[in-house]
Amino acid sequence: MQSKLDILQGTLDLMVLRTLSTMGALHGYGIARRIEQVSGDRVILNQGTIYTSLVRLEERGLIRSTWGVSENNRRARFYSITTAGERQLVAETRNWERLAAVMSRVLASGASDE
Amino acid sequence: MSVAPQWLRTIWSRFRAMVSKDRLEREFDEELTTHLELLVDEARRHGLSPADARREALRRLGRPEIIREIHREQRGVHMFDALAQDLKYSVRMLWKSPAFTATVALSLALGIGANTALFSLVDDLLLRSVPVRQADRLVQVRQVALALGFRKPLDAFPAPAFDHMRTHNEAFSEIVGFMRIERPAIALDGVAEAGREVVQTSTNFFDDLGVTPRFGRAPLSSDAAVAVISHAWWQTRFAGSPNVLGRLVSVGGQPYEIVGVAPPQFNGLSIDYAADLWISSRSTGPLHMIARLKPGVTFAQAQTSTQTILQHLALLPPDFPTETELLSAGKGLSQLRERYVRPLLALTVLVALVLLITCTNVGTLLTVRNAARRRERTVRVALGASRTRLLVLNLVESLCWPRLAALWRSSWHVGVSR
Numbered sequence: 333m334q335s336k337l338d339i340l341q342g343t344l345d346l347m348v349l350r351t352l353s354t355m356g357a358l359h360g361y362g363i364a365r366r367i368e369q370v371s372g373d374r375v376i377l378n379q380g381t382i383y384t385s386l387v388r389l390e391e392r393g394l395i396r397s398t399w400g401v402s403e404n405n406r407r408a409r410f411y412s413i414t415t416a417g418e419r420q421l422v423a424e425t426r427n428w429e430r431l432a433a434v435m436s437r438v439l440a441s442g443a444s445d446e
Numbered sequence: 447m448s449v450a451p452q453w454l455r456t457i458w459s460r461f462r463a464m465v466s467k468d469r470l471e472r473e474f475d476e477e478l479t480t481h482l483e484l485l486v487d488e489a490r491r492h493g494l495s496p497a498d499a500r501r502e503a504l505r506r507l508g509r510p511e512i513i514r515e516i517h518r519e520q521r522g523v524h525m526f527d528a529l530a531q532d533l534k535y536s537v538r539m540l541w542k543s544p545a546f547t548a549t550v551a552l553s554l555a556l557g558i559g560a561n562t563a564l565f566s567l568v569d570d571l572l573l574r575s576v577p578v579r580q581a582d583r584l585v586q587v588r589q590v591a592l593a594l595g596f597r598k599p600l601d602a603f604p605a606p607a608f609d610h611m612r613t614h615n616e617a618f619s620e621i622v623g624f625m626r627i628e629r630p631a632i633a634l635d636g637v638a639e640a641g642r643e644v645v646q647t648s649t650n651f652f653d654d655l656g657v658t659p660r661f662g663r664a665p666l667s668s669d670a671a672v673a674v675i676s677h678a679w680w681q682t683r684f685a686g687s688p689n690v691l692g693r694l695v696s697v698g699g700q701p702y703e704i705v706g707v708a709p710p711q712f713n714g715l716s717i718d719y720a721a722d723l724w725i726s727s728r729s730t731g732p733l734h735m736i737a738r739l740k741p742g743v744t745f746a747q748a749q750t751s752t753q754t755i756l757q758h759l760a761l762l763p764p765d766f767p768t769e770t771e772l773l774s775a776g777k778g779l780s781q782l783r784e785r786y787v788r789p790l791l792a793l794t795v796l797v798a799l800v801l802l803i804t805c806t807n808v809g810t811l812l813t814v815r816n817a818a819r820r821r822e823r824t825v826r827v828a829l830g831a832s833r834t835r836l837l838v839l840n841l842v843e844s845l846c847w848p849r850l851a852a853l854w855r856s857s858w859h860v861g862v863s864r
Binding site: 359360361365378379380381383384387388390391392393402403404406407408409 | 455456459473474476477478479480481483484485487488506507508509510512513516517520521
């Protein structure tokens, strides 16, 4: 793949939820780093954009945050997923898989027609 | 797990954001700084020089000012901020042109003030019902003698007429009587009380109107001479003491025992004055007749049947033709109203027109001023203000006027009505 993936807003939210569900509490840098690593550095964000996602998720009660100390000994806000967040994650994952399945089927049919 | 719906959460979080704006922004700054430092450390671990590491970190994070701005807007801080700014600016503009401000506020204050003052009068006189049971079914019975083109109303009936009406009519469920006593000589404990309004009532007055005393009891038909005191007088003269019951008050030399205190909102059936004392005895002079229509009985039916009964009584000299008049009494009796309804309505229309003219004047003044401020607006647009933003500013400014005028007006109104 040549270009880095552009990510949709909802997609980023889903990635954040997945990350927090797997890793437990993380700060913004940790979340961004983890997403980059898991995607094999294919998804590159302006790491700052992670915060729009975090604010949105926190306003919806899907994640919560507490203050703690980071590995470089600074005050950092640690985010963790809530029960509502876990439920949302399951539902959204299912949605995403369905969408992905449909998309690949549609795209594949186009390829075989050619 | 919390059950608060999502929109409520969002509003709550925005509200908190507004209240603790500074703290939130400080915290976000701190969060962002930590993030940046972590990125710098990472770049340093890859062997970059401090300067390069910082540059690399900034590249990966994005420009902090932009992130901060997005964050503020997302938190909703921005919107309230802008509104507060507009408000501050508007108030400053008002201060800067005091003559203009005074002119606009004064004309609005007069326009609004005249309207509210008149409306309170219209409300008292024409709109508000007296606080009794089924006020809308109450009528006042009058007989009118037609003589030589004059209408001479008879609106007070002697006790026998009441008795006769009660036994013979089929249109009314209850009939009560009352009459204001002109300049009564009142004495409490031998001390004269001046300037009090006393009303002579039929013994069933309170019970049949459906006015329950706040304290004590209503007069009974078996009572010889009893009185009910108004809530206001009870408060001022007896300081709300329960000892008022059983006290004797003398009206015109005749002693009456106080047996009850009227509810605070009840001032009697006439709205031209507020009664202080209602006296009740078996023998009375002529009284105004107030009757309550039975359910299902129409005004016209009641009028015909009353006409027959009253003619039979022959209260007026027989040489003149008479007719019976029923007046709706639910809004209280008032001679003021009878005389002033038309002028009052005309005045209401007039005052409304005055307000309209005021608005036009103020509108023109504002337009002229806005034209003069075109330069300022151009600068704002040049600096990137959006159309909505300008509109909001204009609205906020315009809203300041009525607020100011209303403040002025209410202080003036309180002064007038006291």
